[in-house]
Amino acid sequence: MIINFDNSATTFPKPENVRYTALQAIEKFGGNAGRGGHRLSMLTSEAVYSARESVAEFFGAEPENTVFTLNCTYALNMAVQGIMQNGGHMIISSLEHNSVSRPAYRLAEQRKIVLSVAEISDSDEQTLQNFRSLIRSDTKAVVCTLASNVTGQITPFKEIAKMCSERNICFIADGSQACGVIEVKMSDGINILCTSGHKGLYGITGTGILVSDGKYRIPPIIQGGTGSGSADLHQPDVMPESLESGTLNTAGIMTVKAGIDFVKSIGIDRIFAHEDRICRTFISQISKSSEITVYRSPKAKYVPIVSFNVRGMNPERVSDILSEHGYCLRAGFHCSALAHRSLKTLQGTVRFSPSVFSRESDAYSLGLLVRNMTIQEKT
Amino acid sequence: MPSYTYAIKGAKLLNARGYPCEIKRTEKATGGCGYSIHINSSCSDALSLLDRYKIPYRLITDGGET
Numbered sequence: 001m002i003i004n005f006d007n008s009a010t011t012f013p014k015p016e017n018v019r020y021t022a023l024q025a026i027e028k029f030g031g032n033a034g035r036g037g038h039r040l041s042m043l044t045s046e047a048v049y050s051a052r053e054s055v056a057e058f059f060g061a062e063p064e065n066t067v068f069t070l071n072c073t074y075a076l077n078m079a080v081q082g083i084m085q086n087g088g089h090m091i092i093s094s095l096e097h098n099s100v101s102r103p104a105y106r107l108a109e110q111r112k113i114v115l116s117v118a119e120i121s122d123s124d125e126q127t128l129q130n131f132r133s134l135i136r137s138d139t140k141a142v143v144c145t146l147a148s149n150v151t152g153q154i155t156p157f158k159e160i161a162k163m164c165s166e167r168n169i170c171f172i173a174d175g176s177q178a179c180g181v182i183e184v185k186m187s188d189g190i191n192i193l194c195t196s197g198h199k200g201l202y203g204i205t206g207t208g209i210l211v212s213d214g215k216y217r218i219p220p221i222i223q224g225g226t227g228s229g230s231a232d233l234h235q236p237d238v239m240p241e242s243l244e245s246g247t248l249n250t251a252g253i254m255t256v257k258a259g260i261d262f263v264k265s266i267g268i269d270r271i272f273a274h275e276d277r278i279c280r281t282f283i284s285q286i287s288k289s290s291e292i293t294v295y296r297s298p299k300a301k302y303v304p305i306v307s308f309n310v311r312g313m314n315p316e317r318v319s320d321i322l323s324e325h326g327y328c329l330r331a332g333f334h335c336s337a338l339a340h341r342s343l344k345t346l347q348g349t350v351r352f353s354p355s356v357f358s359r360e361s362d363a364y365s366l367g368l369l370v371r372n373m374t375i376q377e378k379t
Numbered sequence: 380m381p382s383y384t385y386a387i388k389g390a391k392l393l394n395a396r397g398y399p400c401e402i403k404r405t406e407k408a409t410g411g412c413g414y415s416i417h418i419n420s421s422c423s424d425a426l427s428l429l430d431r432y433k434i435p436y437r438l439i440t441d442g443g444e445t
Binding site for chain 2: 033034036037042045046049052063064226227228229230231232236238240241
């Protein structure tokens, strides 16, 4: 028995139409997209373009500003390192994933940029003030997750975007934990949106997305074959190809389209309501024990993620015990060093994250198991 | 066209607006590999449509690039 509550890492199971599309992609779309004029290549290119259109429409962007990457980490690196290529000041939030904080700290250590970290409070007004107070005349970019991958806290990203727009600062958003469970549009004021294709959008692993509103040019950090202008030794300057060097993950890209179709068929609001109800069921169970800390504030809003700890137990130990009972939950630091410094969770946390396929009864049973675990550890 | 993405975006637009066309590899590309939209009829109206939708292109006639 496997009951997956680690859907923040990647959703599993995948919808039936996604599994079918993956098979079709391998069986029929075997050309290299944008790399030839023959029938197989053109057929594959059209499938990729169709996916590009779907993603663009989903986020309110243009297809040519929609870039497929290997994962959200690649997209964020392209955005951060591309936009900051010529230096300047950058602000990131205290809840950023290592995909943002590591390239940002490296650039800062190399003295290529000046970096500031804005603390995310459980009060949106305080969070905005924290960002506002760090803005300088040379601030070039602000990077903020839409929702923390550790606690699920939703940041006031629309207000941060507005703040950036008024000052001509590029706003880069990490939508990995938000896209597919809350409505995200470029019209929210996002200049560059980076997200996974395999989490809330239900594509397969190996898929990421970078969507631009076209306002800021993103110099490529990776160069190579793009299928166009191939006699030129310089990387083409036209998106999306300028940021898509190398053969695309055709099968993955096609599953992202199928995943978006699936999400749209159910509706983002319904998906959120279902997963949020499951989180509340789980929290209601574990909150009955004074030995369990849940990292949520009544003042903040959350996507369906719950981080918790059992007093006196290492998170990895908790995860191991749950795994023995068939429950899959991720423990540790969730690749978010900054977030754990901010939360003061020095051994990390255990993270519970349902998907649209999760069942409330499983969350209830898991909650009971976690509570019993605290009793057994005491005896 | 500067990229396959623009080629297919342009071709879809033109076909939808009544300008039958197809995408082919460019034979006279100056920079190497590329894709073209082939329009058999008079293309001035089609070009206006591409301009209106900000789809970049280079015009190639039988006589070469212009």
